[in-house]
Amino acid sequence: xxxxxxxxxxxxxxxxxxxxxxxxxxxxxxxxxxxxxxxxxxxxxxxxxxxxxxxxxxxxxxxxxxxxxxxxxxxxxxxxxxxxxxxxxxxxxxxxxxxxxxxxxxxxxxxxxxxxxxxxxxxxxxxxxxxxxxxxxxxxxxxxxxxxxxxxxxxxxxxxxxxxxxxxxxxxxxxxxxxxxxxxxxxxxxxxxxxxxxxxxxxxxxxxxxxxxxxxxxxxxxxxxxxxxxxxxxxxxxxxxxxxxxxxxxxxxxxxxxxxxxxxxxxxxxxxxxxxxxxxxxxxxxxxxxxxxxxxxxxxxxxxxxxxxxxxxxxxxxxxxxxxxxxxxxxxxxxxxxxxxxxxxxxxxxxxxxxxxxxxxxxxxxxxxxxxxxxxxxxxxxxxxxxxxxxxxxxxxxxxxxxxxxxxxxxxxxxxxxxxxxxxxxxxxxxxxxxxxxxxxxxx
Ligand SMILES: [Zn+2]
Numbered sequence: 001x002x003x004x005x006x007x008x009x010x011x012x013x014x015x016x017x018x019x020x021x022x023x024x025x026x027x028x029x030x031x032x033x034x035x036x037x038x039x040x041x042x043x044x045x046x047x048x049x050x051x052x053x054x055x056x057x058x059x060x061x062x063x064x065x066x067x068x069x070x071x072x073x074x075x076x077x078x079x080x081x082x083x084x085x086x087x088x089x090x091x092x093x094x095x096x097x098x099x100x101x102x103x104x105x106x107x108x109x110x111x112x113x114x115x116x117x118x119x120x121x122x123x124x125x126x127x128x129x130x131x132x133x134x135x136x137x138x139x140x141x142x143x144x145x146x147x148x149x150x151x152x153x154x155x156x157x158x159x160x161x162x163x164x165x166x167x168x169x170x171x172x173x174x175x176x177x178x179x180x181x182x183x184x185x186x187x188x189x190x191x192x193x194x195x196x197x198x199x200x201x202x203x204x205x206x207x208x209x210x211x212x213x214x215x216x217x218x219x220x221x222x223x224x225x226x227x228x229x230x231x232x233x234x235x236x237x238x239x240x241x242x243x244x245x246x247x248x249x250x251x252x253x254x255x256x257x258x259x260x261x262x263x264x265x266x267x268x269x270x271x272x273x274x275x276x277x278x279x280x281x282x283x284x285x286x287x288x289x290x291x292x293x294x295x296x297x298x299x300x301x302x303x304x305x306x307x308x309x310x311x312x313x314x315x316x317x318x319x320x321x322x323x324x325x326x327x328x329x330x331x332x333x334x335x336x337x338x339x340x341x342x343x344x345x346x347x348x349x350x351x352x353x354x355x356x357x358x359x360x361x362x363x364x365x366x367x368x369x370x371x372x373x374x375x376x377x378x379x380x381x382x383x384x385x386x387x388x389x390x391x392x393x394x395x396x397x398x399x400x401x402x403x404x405x406x407x408x409x410x411x412x413x414x415x416x417x418x419x420x421x422x423x424x425x426x427x428x429x430x431x432x433x434x435x436x437x438x439x440x441x442x443x444x
Contacts, residue, residue: 001060002043007180007221008232011051016058017285018213018292019045024352025066026217026320031349033239039352040065042218052211053280054228055204060178062219074134075110077343080382082113084248089117096167098123105158105165105190107150108173110134112143119143122249128154151179155186164192171200172249175220175320180232188236189255195390197257204228205279206251210402213292214325214375215250222254226271227280233257241269243424250378250401299404300329303373307335309369314396315339317381318346318358322375325400327353338374340364371406373398381415 005012013370023044030039045058074080092098100122106115109127115197127145136147148154150170158164168187177183187197194415204223207215210357216223230240242256278284303313304431315322318341326336333355340361341347349358364372364387372390374380377399384397384407391397397407 001062002058003056003060006049006052006054007056007178008054008228009049009052011049013050014047014193015050015282016045016047017055017282018216018289019043020213020216020292020324020328023217023324025061026323026352026440027067027219028352029318029346029349029358030352030355035355037348044218046216046223047287048281048282049228052228052231054232055223055225057216057221058216059218060221066218073110073131074137075113076137078338078379078382080248080379084246085114086117088254089114089121092167092169092222092285093121093123094119096196098166100124102166104167104169107168107170107186108176109138109143109145112138112141112145114169115143115145116141126158139379150186151177151182151392152185152189155189159189164195165190166195168195168197169199170197172202174199174201174224175222178221180222181235184232184236184238188238188259191259193259195258196241199255199257200246200248200252201251201255203245203251205254205274205277208285208288210250211288211295212250212401213288213295213328214321217320217324225274226253226255226267229255229275230271239263240267243270245270248378255366259265260304264277295401295403296328299398299400300331302398302404302406303329303331303335303371306371312337312367313362313373313398314367314369315356315373315375316361316364316387317341317374317376317379318343318349318351318356319376321378321430323352325375326356328353330354332404337367337369338363339375340372361387364395365393368393368395370394371396372396373400377401381413384413 006014019233021043021162024039024041042061043059046055047058048055102123104118104123104125108126109115109129112127115125115127127138127143128148129145129149130149132147135145135147168190191197201224202215207223230339233240239261240255241258241262243266244254246252314337318339335354338359338361339351339356341358342361345358345359350356374397380399391409394409396409399405399407
């Protein structure tokens with residue numbers, strides 16, 4: 001269903017800043033039997049709200065269609081995410097002096113990958129998640145987890161039982177909830193007067209600046225900035241008080257919110273930076289669509305020219321962002337030989353739209369394609385280290401954003417070079433100055 005009004009402030013003057021056309025559901029992997037049936041497609045476009053500065057997709061896909069995936073997503077599959085989570089818990093436990101009498105709630109807690117760190121420390125915690133497979137896994141490892149959606153209704157239930165939270169954690173979920181006002185109202189109801197909510201989400205400013213358009217898909221209803229979130233939280237009596245920029249997922253924010261205003265220097269500084277860029281004005285987004293088209297043309301040119309030379313190309317990572325990328329490239333079925341993915345639930349299926357077969361990562365070494373287009377570029381270092389044998393045998397990776405770049409077999413892997421904002425090596429536009437090559441010269 002196409003929206004006419006802003007999901008946050010109800011303004012009816014939304015301006016489309018990027019239109020990626022009609023796209024299949026990014027996570028709707030296909031079985032062999034489904035290949036003969038047409039796929040559902042929905043408009044994938046992002047609009048800016050001039051009244052409250054929130055970026056959002058224009059189409060709401062019904063949840064029963066959007067989340068009709070028959071494989072569970074387990075966060076514990078990613079070593080990088082596990083490390084990131086353990087460090088986050090360490091920081092929270094120290095900063096807020098959490099102990100046996102504290103109560104921590106995590107919204108969208110998946111398989112308990114983060115909360116298990118609180119359990120290990122003897123700190124009371126509760127997870128809430130709508131996916132039954134991961135919820136069962138979390139409870140099995142001793143992380144108390146409720147199978148439900150979070151919102152004002154569930155917060156009211158906990159509050160009525162006297163279970164108000166010292167800390168509420170919500171990682172990578174703030175972009176997914178259509179009724180964003182009810183969701184934020186839930187935080188306001190659940191927090192103790194001195195409590196804090198700590199939220200992580202992809203930072204839209206990094207998405208725009210580094211042209212990470214593939215992070216746009218129907219499940220991501222929102223693309224957040226401090227300017228877009230401030231009116232939303234203030235409306236529910238909550239204040240943005242601290243912020244930290246993180247390199248994870250192509251540039252994220254960790255935002256701390258509480259009931260009383262107490263803005264940190266870091267928050268003031270980033271807010272002022274956004275204001276100086278004009279992030280609250282539609283003109284800031286004027287060239288984004290042009291840059292996205294330029295990136296697509298450059299990447300398609302590189303891939304097509306290599307195929308014309310007889311090179312064989314596979315992909316890595318059958319993730320949602322990969323679906324947006326390959327379907328926007330639209331190079332045709334069978335252009336890519338296969339896509340490698342470590343998730344056994346995905347192997348044997350096909351990516352939507354372009355219908356690329358998903359195989360075990362061992363196939364990279366067995367088949368040794370010349371190039372691997374790295375669809376999950378946010379885990380570049382981790383994936384390329386795992387694929388050391390493929391690289392030693394002469395395989396090259398292609399990283400698509402912020403501009404197409406080839407990582408040849410001998411190039412060193414340094415995570416600070418692969419990270420995109422704010423820890424990216426500023427000396428190298430893509431971080432591959434040491435032995436890496438920009439894609440463009442290879443097109444000659
Ligand atoms: Zn608005």
